[in-house]
Amino acid sequence: MKNANRIAPMLVMGAATLYFLVPIWWLLVAASKTRGEFTSTTPLWFADFALIDNLKELFAYGDGVFLRWMLNSVVYTGGAALLGTLLAAMCGYALAKYRFPGREAIFNIVLSGVLVPATALALPLFLIFSQFEATNTFWSVFLPSLVNPFGVYLARIYATASVPDELLEAARLDGSGEIRTFFTISTRLMFPALVTIFLFHFVAVWNNFLLPLIMLGEEKLFPVTLGLYSWNTQVNQIPELRMLVLTGALVSIVPLVIAFLLLQRFWRNGLGSGAIK
Amino acid sequence: MKGKGKALTFFILPFTLLFAAFYLAPILYAIKQSLYKVERQGTFGKATEVFGGLAQYERVFTDGPFWESIGRVLLFGIVQVPVMLGLALVFALLLDSGLVKGRRFFRLAFFVPYAVPGVVAAIMWGFLYSPNLSPFTAITSAVDLLDADLVLWSMANVVTWVYVGYNMLIIYSSLLAIPQEVYEAAKIDGAGALRTAWSIKIPLVMPAIVLTTVFSIIGTLQLLAEPAVFRTFSSAVSSTYTPNLTVYSTSSVPNFNLAAAFSVVLALATCLLSFGFLKITQRGGDK
Numbered sequence: 001m002k003n004a005n006r007i008a009p010m011l012v013m014g015a016a017t018l019y020f021l022v023p024i025w026w027l028l029v030a031a032s033k034t035r036g037e038f039t040s041t042t043p044l045w046f047a048d049f050a051l052i053d054n055l056k057e058l059f060a061y062g063d064g065v066f067l068r069w070m071l072n073s074v075v076y077t078g079g080a081a082l083l084g085t086l087l088a089a090m091c092g093y094a095l096a097k098y099r100f101p102g103r104e105a106i107f108n109i110v111l112s113g114v115l116v117p118a119t120a121l122a123l124p125l126f127l128i129f130s131q132f133e134a135t136n137t138f139w140s141v142f143l144p145s146l147v148n149p150f151g152v153y154l155a156r157i158y159a160t161a162s163v164p165d166e167l168l169e170a171a172r173l174d175g176s177g178e179i180r181t182f183f184t185i186s187t188r189l190m191f192p193a194l195v196t197i198f199l200f201h202f203v204a205v206w207n208n209f210l211l212p213l214i215m216l217g218e219e220k221l222f223p224v225t226l227g228l229y230s231w232n233t234q235v236n237q238i239p240e241l242r243m244l245v246l247t248g249a250l251v252s253i254v255p256l257v258i259a260f261l262l263l264q265r266f267w268r269n270g271l272g273s274g275a276i277k
Numbered sequence: 278m279k280g281k282g283k284a285l286t287f288f289i290l291p292f293t294l295l296f297a298a299f300y301l302a303p304i305l306y307a308i309k310q311s312l313y314k315v316e317r318q319g320t321f322g323k324a325t326e327v328f329g330g331l332a333q334y335e336r337v338f339t340d341g342p343f344w345e346s347i348g349r350v351l352l353f354g355i356v357q358v359p360v361m362l363g364l365a366l367v368f369a370l371l372l373d374s375g376l377v378k379g380r381r382f383f384r385l386a387f388f389v390p391y392a393v394p395g396v397v398a399a400i401m402w403g404f405l406y407s408p409n410l411s412p413f414t415a416i417t418s419a420v421d422l423l424d425a426d427l428v429l430w431s432m433a434n435v436v437t438w439v440y441v442g443y444n445m446l447i448i449y450s451s452l453l454a455i456p457q458e459v460y461e462a463a464k465i466d467g468a469g470a471l472r473t474a475w476s477i478k479i480p481l482v483m484p485a486i487v488l489t490t491v492f493s494i495i496g497t498l499q500l501l502a503e504p505a506v507f508r509t510f511s512s513a514v515s516s517t518y519t520p521n522l523t524v525y526s527t528s529s530v531p532n533f534n535l536a537a538a539f540s541v542v543l544a545l546a547t548c549l550l551s552f553g554f555l556k557i558t559q560r561g562g563d564k
Contacts, residue, residue, distance in 0.1 A: 009376040016368060017386045020442065024389065026412055027401055043412030087292040094288035098281070106293065113300050115491075115551050119499045119521050120544035123528050123536050124303035127310060144299040152292065178284030207394050209502045210521060214528065225396040225502075232400050233509050246404070249397045256392035264385070 024253075031250040035243050054247040066248055068220060069227035073206065074255065076138075076223050080145035081202040088148050088201075089194055092155025093186060097163065107156065113149035122210040129215065140215045141223070145205045151197045158193035159186070195266040199259075206256060224252045304544070311538035326534075333538035342517040343539065347546070349429065350519055354497035357433040362489055364437070365444035369482075370474050372445075373452040384449070387442035395439065399506035402435045407510055423511035432503045436496075444489045451485040452478060487558045491551045498547045501525070 026044060032051035059067050095107050125144050129135045163186050171181040187194065212226045222230065228248050231241045314329030337343060368387060371377050390398065404410050406422040416422075422431045455478065463473050479486075501521040508514045516526040520543045528536035 006376050006378075009371050009374065010378070013368070013371060013377055013383050016364075017383065020387050020390055020438065023401055023405060023438070024393070026405065030404075087295065090288040091292035094285055098285055098288075100285060106289070109301075110293075110296060112548075113296065115495070115548050116300065116304065116544060117495050117499045117547050119501060119524075120307075120540045120547070121300065121303045123524055123533070123540050124307035124310065125299065126528070127533055127537070128303060128306055143295070147292070147295050147299050149296065149300070178281055179287055182284075182288070203391065207502075209394075209396055209505070210525065213505075214525065225394045228400060229396050229502075229506060232403075232506065235509065245400060249400055252397055253393050256394075257389060260388065260392050261385075 027250050031247040054243060058244050058247045061244055069222050069224040073223040076142055077202055077205045080142060080205045081198050084146045084148045084201050085194055085198040088151030088197060089155045092152045093159045096156045096159035110149045110152050119210045122214050126214045135215055136217045138221060141212050148201045151201055154197050158190050162189045192266055195263060307537045307540050310534055311541050313534050333534050336535055337538045337542050343523050346517055346520050346523055350498055350500055353429055353433055354494060357436060358493045361437045361441055362444055364441050366448055368445045369449040369452055372449055374470055387445055390439045391443040395502035396506055398435050398439050399503045403506060403510040406431055425513040428511050428513045435503050447489055448482055448485050451482045455481050491554060494551050495547055
């Protein structure tokens with residue numbers, strides 16, 4: 001009786017697993033085939049294993065522009081998420097742990113920022129940056145990506161929950177300055193939460209498409225998503241790009257998958273904490 | 278006490294400055310731009326920006342394709358958001374029910390698509406849908422997943438594929454946070470697994486479901502990467518297929534004033550919808 005109860009749920013989960021993983025499996029298989037084999041062999045199984053050759057071609061094409069895009073993405077995303085998490089953590093922490101005039105006002109304004117869709121900001125940001133002739137630069141994508149209002153919201157919740165006031169009082173009595181206390185004690189207590197904020201922020205910037213699309217014209221500055229998109233729009237004119245797009249798509253998801261695997265213990269349980277409160 | 282003030286400035290100023298520069302200023306600037314229009318003297322004369330009052334908004338409200346695109350994403354949202362969150366809820370409940378073995382594996386497997394950027398997911402599924410490239414020829418030779426009738430739902434599938442696991446995790450984490458004692462009472466009352474899920478678990482994770490719904494509504498109205506990519510796979514996707522695509526194509530004309538007005542209307546519509554949804558669910562919760 002017990003076993004019969006389990007069959008249906010396991011079937012559902014198994015079917016769902018196929019749905020989620022088969023496309024990625026297909027991408028891996030497709031990226032390992034030669035151009036001729038791509039349409040002529042069984043789509044879901046390997047033919048001659050040409051992944052290495054495809055990778056060589058991918059990284060050599062257009063003076064190695066793909067590697068450049070990958071590095072750009074890492075800098076835009078990693079840099080913005082690291083710095084952005086720190087800024088959001090400091091602000092959220094201050095909003096949680098200090099009483100000062102204007103505290104609620106700041107929090108409410110920032111919170112309403114969560115509801116403003118990031119894409120609605122892309123065009124006006126472009127217009128503002130063009131006033132300073134600063135479009136089509138690294139900073140035009142990097143600086144706006146630093147701001148993460150949802151991170152402030154989460155940081156405030158986490159700081160309230162995980163940093164006890166008594167501990168801060170004790171640190172004060174020991175003569176530790178407020179800033180030093182934050183960096184040596186509070187960040188440590190908030191660390192799992194900070195990783196969650198970092199991950200959210202990382203994915204958001206990694207996925208942001210409209211801002212670089214509007215802001216950047218020069219291929220060298222593209223993040224990998226925009227680069228792959230621009231290749232994909234040229235596939236009809238330059239058919240050999242098709243294999244490069246496939247291989248590039250595979251390579252582009254590797255860093256995030258690795259990051260997710262390494263940071264599993266943080267997102268596995270930390271992801272929902274913001275929602276419960 | 279002086280030290281505290283300094284520390285406060287140090288903590289709060291960097292974020293608020295950036296927030297003001299890259300969140301508030303663009304909003305105000307978009308509103309300002311949307312109130313201007315470009316005037317030319319003669320057909321080829323010099324273009325000057327003059328105050329145009331609500332002229333751009335008149336154009337926005339009489340722009341057929343824009344409202345069609347709003348209708349399209351609303352239809353998309355009404356179908357896709359419940360399907361996606363329904364699946365996420367079912368998977369989360371199954372994971373939590375104790376009937377499923379290998380929970381760690383499933384959690385990870387379902388979450389992996391979230392690591393795929395929207396553009397890349399759309400490119401990948403674009404290949405999977407294309408009749409001559411797809412591995413699923415049995416399906417793609419029978420129905421054209423990229424024609425005018427189906428392409429919207431093909432996109433819905435891409436979005437669902439990416440976000441089900443993410444939403445499942447949010448709901449699942451809040452299921453884990455329910456104290457065990459709550460279930461003891463249900464057991465004593467003889468409630469089965471289904472009954473427990475329906476009467477205890479779902480009401481308790483409602484805040485998580487509301488949160489994911491709000492994020493999904495915002496995401497739906499902002500649809501951009503999927504339709505932009507699908508334009509290369511399907512001729513059924515026009516340059517004004519979704520509101521954000523309209524903003525982008527209008528700004529590349531370039532007609533920045535009109536594009537700004539589109540942005541403002543879209544942002545307002547998004548805020549209204551997500552705010553409205555929050556208010557409705559809060560009122561429901563008070564009863």
